[in-house]
Amino acid sequence: MIPALTIILCFQLMGEIASRGLHLPLPGPVVGLVLLVCACLASPALAERLRSVVQGLLGHLSLFFVPAGVGVIAHLGILGQHGLGLALALAVSTVLAIAAGALTFAAVSRWTGADDDE
Amino acid sequence: MNDASLIWSYLSSQPLLWLTATLAAYWAGDTLFRALGRKSFANPVLIAVVILGAVLWISGTSYQTYFEGAQFVHFMLGPATVCLGLPLYDNLKRVRRAALPVVASLIVGSTVAVVSALLIGRAFGLDDLLLASMAPKSTTAPVAIGIAERLGGQPTLAAVMVLLTGIFGAMIATPLLNALRITDWRARGFSVGVAAHGIGTARAFQVNETAGAFASIGMGLNAVLTAILAPLVLSLF
Numbered sequence: 147m148i149p150a151l152t153i154i155l156c157f158q159l160m161g162e163i164a165s166r167g168l169h170l171p172l173p174g175p176v177v178g179l180v181l182l183v184c185a186c187l188a189s190p191a192l193a194e195r196l197r198s199v200v201q202g203l204l205g206h207l208s209l210f211f212v213p214a215g216v217g218v219i220a221h222l223g224i225l226g227q228h229g230l231g232l233a234l235a236l237a238v239s240t241v242l243a244i245a246a247g248a249l250t251f252a253a254v255s256r257w258t259g260a261d262d263d264e
Numbered sequence: 265m266n267d268a269s270l271i272w273s274y275l276s277s278q279p280l281l282w283l284t285a286t287l288a289a290y291w292a293g294d295t296l297f298r299a300l301g302r303k304s305f306a307n308p309v310l311i312a313v314v315i316l317g318a319v320l321w322i323s324g325t326s327y328q329t330y331f332e333g334a335q336f337v338h339f340m341l342g343p344a345t346v347c348l349g350l351p352l353y354d355n356l357k358r359v360r361r362a363a364l365p366v367v368a369s370l371i372v373g374s375t376v377a378v379v380s381a382l383l384i385g386r387a388f389g390l391d392d393l394l395l396a397s398m399a400p401k402s403t404t405a406p407v408a409i410g411i412a413e414r415l416g417g418q419p420t421l422a423a424v425m426v427l428l429t430g431i432f433g434a435m436i437a438t439p440l441l442n443a444l445r446i447t448d449w450r451a452r453g454f455s456v457g458v459a460a461h462g463i464g465t466a467r468a469f470q471v472n473e474t475a476g477a478f479a480s481i482g483m484g485l486n487a488v489l490t491a492i493l494a495p496l497v498l499s500l501f
Contacts, residue, residue: 155343157346157349158342158343158346161346171410171488171491171492172487172488172491173406173407173410174342175341175343175345175346175406176407176487178345178346178349179345179349179352180349180484181349182346182349182350182353183349183353186353187356193354196350200347200350203340203343204344204347204350204469204476205469206294207462208290208308208309208463208466209290209308209312210337210341210344211309211427211430211462211463211466212286212309212316212334212337213286213330213331213334213335213338214338214423214426214427215309215313215431216313216316216317216320216327216330216331216334217327217331217420217423217424217427218313218427218428219313220327221420221424228388228394231384231387231388231390232390232394232398232425234388235380235381235382235384235388235390235398236381236398236425236429236432237432238380238384239377239378239381239401240377240402240432240436241440242376242377242380243373243376243377243455243458244373244433244436244437244441244455244456244459246373247369247370247372247373247376247451247455247458247459247482248369248441248444248446248451248452248454250365250368250369250372250373251365251366251369251448251450251451251454252446252451254364254368254369255364255450255451260361260362260365
């Protein structure tokens, strides 16, 4: 577990350095994600080495959003003041974005014959 | 002061109590989620946030004090984001084969998310600060905070918009996509990752491995596109 966790943190660290050093529009962890994919392509053994720890972390991905989520209570005032407009803007745009994205994916997949064979 | 209040005043200012409370609340949320048949309305993040919100309110604890303990959990968002590279690596061949639908769905989903939110927000008379904080709501929290700051929004408010969007997206995705009769797990996962970032991705992994992998790709790609798109769209409003 410790070697895998160290490797994962090193990728985040490299991502953070690249993001800040090169002024990329992406935050460090997302750059680290890209670097991890590249490293796994170069050395598939790395993917197997990390697999069990990665599955453990991703199995509880939701947990890591809880502290930021509790931040909602710190903004209840402004949320209540503009409640209806904010709620409608967030809810309707999320429904529209999921629907439009999924329908586009399915339609373009059909047109281009990019159907999944797995 | 008696012993109990001394112990309380010590514990309530230390990270241990609020770290334990965060894990316990999530445990309760996850247990309830499973007990209710893993239905999307019983979102474990939402349940945990409601429990912790109530506990903080009743005990009169500030969010700053709470966060000193909870930051250890919050920190894990970074390594977990890096970990999303592994399912992406596992599915890279399928992603390459789906390059065209991926690009089309990304552009449509991302544009609809930003433009429709700003149109509705403006119609309800939200001010510039709120609109700038809301524009990047569909991207993952650290990216959204960076974008909102550049647009003149408020970082913590942007994080709240991101969280609310993610929880709502994760709750609505399954019934919505069933109603639209979308059966392709790639399309289902990808659209949710684009519209509802990491919380949507966590939900996608609960439902289907392929959906989860495509959701994490949607989340990553939309982080890049929104960084470019949000300033352009906001300048039109």
